[in-house]
Amino acid sequence: MIAAAFYGDDFTGSVDALVQFRRAGCTGVLVTSPDGVKGALGGDPDVVGIAGIARSLPADELDAEVRPALELLRDLDVPVVQYKACSTADSSPVVGSLGRVIEIGRDVFGPAAVPVQFAQPDFGRYTFFGHHFARDGEVVYRLDRQPTMAHHPVTPATESDLARHLGAQTAQPVGALHWTAYDGDADAVVRAWRESAAAAVVCDGFADEHLDLIGRAVLTSDAQRFVLGAGGLSLGIGRALGRTGGVPPTSATPAPGPTLVLSGSGSPRTAAQLAAAERTGWSTVHLLVPGAADEAIARHAAGADVVVHTTRPGPSATSREIEERLAQVGAACLARDPRTRLIVCGGDTSGNVLRRLGVDTLSVAALPWDNVALCHAMGGPYDRPVEVVLKGGQMGHEDLFDDVRSGRSRGNDAH
Known part of the structure; x- marks a missing residue:
């Protein structure tokens, strides 16, 4: 019950x-x-x-x-x-x-x-x-x-x-x-x-x-x-x-494929996480510059870990346009390599992007980053769990993206 x-x-x-x-x-x-x-x-x-x-x-x-x-x-x-x-x-x-x-x-x-x-x-x-x-x-x-x-x-x-x-x-x-x-x-x-x-x-x-x-x-x-x-x-x-169903593990393995960040968050914390990812060699693409979607998909296909974002100032677009373009990139990358570990940033962005990707259910797979969870997403075109991390604008420590990629555990995240 x-x-x-x-x-x-x-x-x-x-x-x-x-x-x-x-x-x-x-x-x-x-x-x-x-x-x-x-x-x-x-x-x-x-x-x-x-x-x-x-x-x-x-x-x-x-x-x-x-x-x-x-x-x-x-x-x-x-x-x-x-x-x-x-x-x-x-x-x-x-x-x-x-x-x-x-x-x-x-x-x-x-x-x-x-x-x-x-x-x-x-x-x-x-x-x-x-x-x-x-x-x-x-x-x-x-x-x-x-x-x-x-x-x-x-x-x-x-x-x-x-x-x-x-x-x-x-x-x-x-x-x-x-x-x-x-x-x-x-x-x-x-x-x-x-x-x-x-x-x-x-x-x-x-x-x-x-x-x-x-x-x-x-x-x-x-x-x-x-x-x-x-x-x-x-x-x-x-x-x-008083249930006894056990708690999720607090460790994760490295991403089995490339890691892709889809960010519609404009928060200062997300901006700091973007900068930290760049320092460790991630490719970053501003979603709203001409040709951004194709560029991001190509970099992912070449094996790069990619952040596609609207976090920094750039051309403007409606929330719906941003979500549609992020979902386009995510769908193409997951179709090419379903092992992709996905990070979606922004409380409002996350829901609309995942719905566009056809996700029906989410379950918590692990809690390696305190209150930032590694989830398994299922539904639509996916016949195996897609590894997904959802991050609100104020969530996560500075090196979160790289820790999600590497599977390194980290506690005491702020939200």
Whole structure:
């Protein structure tokens, strides 16, 4: 029987949720559309997830994307369904609105208060008295001062108080539950949720014990079937489930063929990873210069490890054009050499590129780079697993690309 299910608002975040459940000993599978859920149940996983694209959608398009997925997961009659959001609460009233998601979730699952937790300490994400903090490099910043999020091109963080941040996205009230009210007691947390007049309750967290407490409370409650939060919430729920399916290996072998990076990420961290790859001899091609696709395919055919990117300034294009061109390069390279180890960068880019490549399911094969996972992708034209790493803009250490190529393990990645 399925013990938990989730919808992820982008593909890299969806993989993170699956990783956290797997770390807790839960078996699991991730599908790239609701149509794949039925087939995924045949393997009797503990957890099933749907990798979605809601984070990048206008608020008025969320209902069409999110509601059918949540209704499908509700009808599986699982104890808890999580809407997996980014650990920096990326959203606004007009794009990827988590306030609108709360409204949809309560329509689908009932009017109980929705527990919300964005804390993920191993990623450097902490919520203290309702205010959220995020690490960048070695420094922890208040969310609205964190360099990447404060200057995010689509959903810049202007507020660190998560109840205020979410409350600006919905007419429904959003409350907070501070750690001083926890007392290590899941029943006390459940009572606070039940007694709250808010539509959603932001829960503090700055240590693993807080994740575990909220996870136990979620499973103790018979009312809070729908929850919203980051990978820390997935980990807490997974641990509370008490499964013994084992965790993925923390080592990987070198790539069996060339390694190909398809990057639509413009983050400073991805730029640093690109520069590090160049220093170790990778070929780099700016996707939007004339002839770039043919050049990248030719270099890959010659056996080079290639980064195809839009990370540095260059000609402009729409997100859809970038994703289509990246998928064109990826499809051609995989057709020529299916042993290619693929790295796709960018939370929004990843989902749209993998869907265009025909990927149906993802499973976690190994965790050699802390929270950056080596996955096996299946579906469409692929009769054997394709090795895939999905990397959000803020994920991974500087030498990640070369470590993925060589199979070198590395811990303590920041996201």
